[in-house]
Each structure stands twice: as structure tokens, then as C-alpha cells.
Amino acid sequence: MSSLGNPVNIFWQECSVGKSDRQKLLNQKGCVVWITGLSGSGKSTLACTLDRELHSRGKLSYILDGDNLRHGLNKDLSFKAEDRVENIRRVGEVAKLFADAGLICIASLISPYRKDRDSCRALLPNKNFIEVYMNMPLEVCEARDPKGLYKLARAGKIKGFTGIDDPYEPPLNCEIEIKQENGICPPPSAMAGQVVSYLNVQGFLHE
Ligand SMILES: Nc1ncnc2c1ncn2[C@@H]1O[C@H](COP(=O)(O)OS(=O)(=O)O)[C@@H](OP(=O)(O)O)[C@H]1O
Numbered sequence: 284m285s286s287l288g289n290p291v292n293i294f295w296q297e298c299s300v301g302k303s304d305r306q307k308l309l310n311q312k313g314c315v316v317w318i319t320g321l322s323g324s325g326k327s328t329l330a331c332t333l334d335r336e337l338h339s340r341g342k343l344s345y346i347l348d349g350d351n352l353r354h355g356l357n358k359d360l361s362f363k364a365e366d367r368v369e370n371i372r373r374v375g376e377v378a379k380l381f382a383d384a385g386l387i388c389i390a391s392l393i394s395p396y397r398k399d400r401d402s403c404r405a406l407l408p409n410k411n412f413i414e415v416y417m418n419m420p421l422e423v424c425e426a427r428d429p430k431g432l433y434k435l436a437r438a439g440k441i442k443g444f445t446g447i448d449d450p451y452e453p454p455l456n457c458e459i460e461i462k463q464e465n466g467i468c469p470p471p472s473a474m475a476g477q478v479v480s481y482l483n484v485q486g487f488l489h490e
Pocket residue numbers: 321322323326327348349350353362366367370371391392393394395430432441442443444445449
């Protein structure tokens with residue numbers, strides 16, 4: 284009988300250096316900042332600005348970007364529903380490892396399905412999964428269209444494009460929401476500032 288997905292004869296290996304030792308070394312607490320939203324909503328911009336801001340404060344972070352991971356770890360996956368599920372599952376597991384290493388792991392993926400994001404959340408201790416929703420209207424994302432993908436999707440040249448002919452399920456209870464104020468999107472520094480403030484108040488920026 285196959286034991287795929289069901290570990291048989293496999294035992295957890297404990298080591299003497301633990302997460303709290305690594306956190307002491309780094310003077311920070313490991314966590315996952317999970318950025319979700321439509322293509323063009325500003326996920327990568329926020330991820331990079333936040334990464335730079337944390338770096339300048341002497342905090343160790345690392346970005347897991349959906350686009351980039353699809354060049355390597357996830358290059359066998361397409362955009363059909365079951366592959367998106369597997370994409371998020373894998374990145375959730377990797378993000379968990381980075382958080383266990385003591386890093387502030389910034390995951391930036393469309394991650395369109397609520398259930399999959401909740402499964403990633405469930406992998407981490409309480410409050411260590413910080414979901415950031417890029418709440419940008421589709422019209423704004425489509426007007427930006429930096430890669431020309433919306434244009435291709437509208438022309439029917441890409442099938443199953445999120446927001447056009449594939450679903451996006453917004454979070455119901457995210458920790459942070461980034462949205463327009465009076466029709467204007469906050470600049471990248473303000474978006475990152477919102478996340479840094481949250482991390483600071485929650486005690487992640489010191490051990
Ligand atoms: N069909 C379809 N739907 C959505 N996005 C598409 C598609 N095909 C290619 N792309 C490009 O892939 C990037 C999203 O990859 P992700 O791994 O984040 O997607 S997902 O979480 O598995 O849904 C996404 O990058 P971002 O624009 O940075 O979001 C797109 O550039």
C-alpha cells in the first residue's frame with residue numbers, strides 16, 4: 284500500500300538548537316507576513332519595500348515571491364485550480380521553515396483561495412501568520428498592467444486569469460488591509476510602514 288502523504292516509519296528528529304535560540308541570536312521573532320491580492324495590486328512592491336525597511340532596521344527577512352518560485356521550486360505547476368492549491372501548500376510549508384529559522388518571512392502570492400491561505404495559517408503558532416490583503420480594485424490593477432497580462436487575458440490569449448475568468452476570494456479576517464484612501468493608493472513607504480508598525484506592536488522586532 285502507498286504511504287504517500289501519510290508518513291509511515293518516519294520519526295521527528297529534534298536538535299538541541301531551537302527556534303528560541305535562533306530568535307535570541309537575531310533579536311527578533313520569526314513569523315510569516317503573507318501578502319495576498321490580485322496581479323498588479325502591489326504585492327511585490329510592498330514585499331520589497333518592507334524587506335528593505337526591515338533590513339535597514341537590522342532585522343533579517345526573506346521574500347518568497349510567487350513569480351520567482353515558479354521559476355524553480357514550483358516550475359512544474361500551472362495556474363489550474365489544483366496546481367494553485369499545491370503552489371500555496373508548498374510555499375506555506377517553506378514559509379513555516381523560514382519562520383522557524385527565526386526570520387520574518389514575506390510571502391507574496393496571489394493565493395486566490397481562502398481555504399489555502401487558512402491552511403498556511405494553521406501551520407504556524409497563533410499570531411505568527413500575518414495576512415496582508417492588498418485591497419486594490421480590479422480596475423486599478425488592470426490599468427497598471429505592468430506585464431501586459433490583463434490585456435492578454437481580456438483578449439482571450441490567457442485563460443483562467445485571476446480576477447478576469449478565475450476567482451479571487453478576499454480574506455474575511457486579515458490582520459492588515461492595504462487600500463486606497465479617497466481614491467489614492469498609499470505610497471510604497473506608507474504600505475510598508477503599516478506592516479512595520481504592526482510587527483513592532485506585536486513584538487516581532489525584538490526577541
Ligand atoms: N492565469 C494567471 N492568473 C494569475 N496570474 C498569472 C496567470 N498566468 C501568469 N500569471 C503570473 O503569475 C503570477 C502569480 O503567481 P502566483 O504563484 O502568485 O499565483 S497563485 O498564488 O498560484 O494564484 C502573477 O504575478 P503577479 O502579477 O506578481 O501577481 C502573474 O504575473
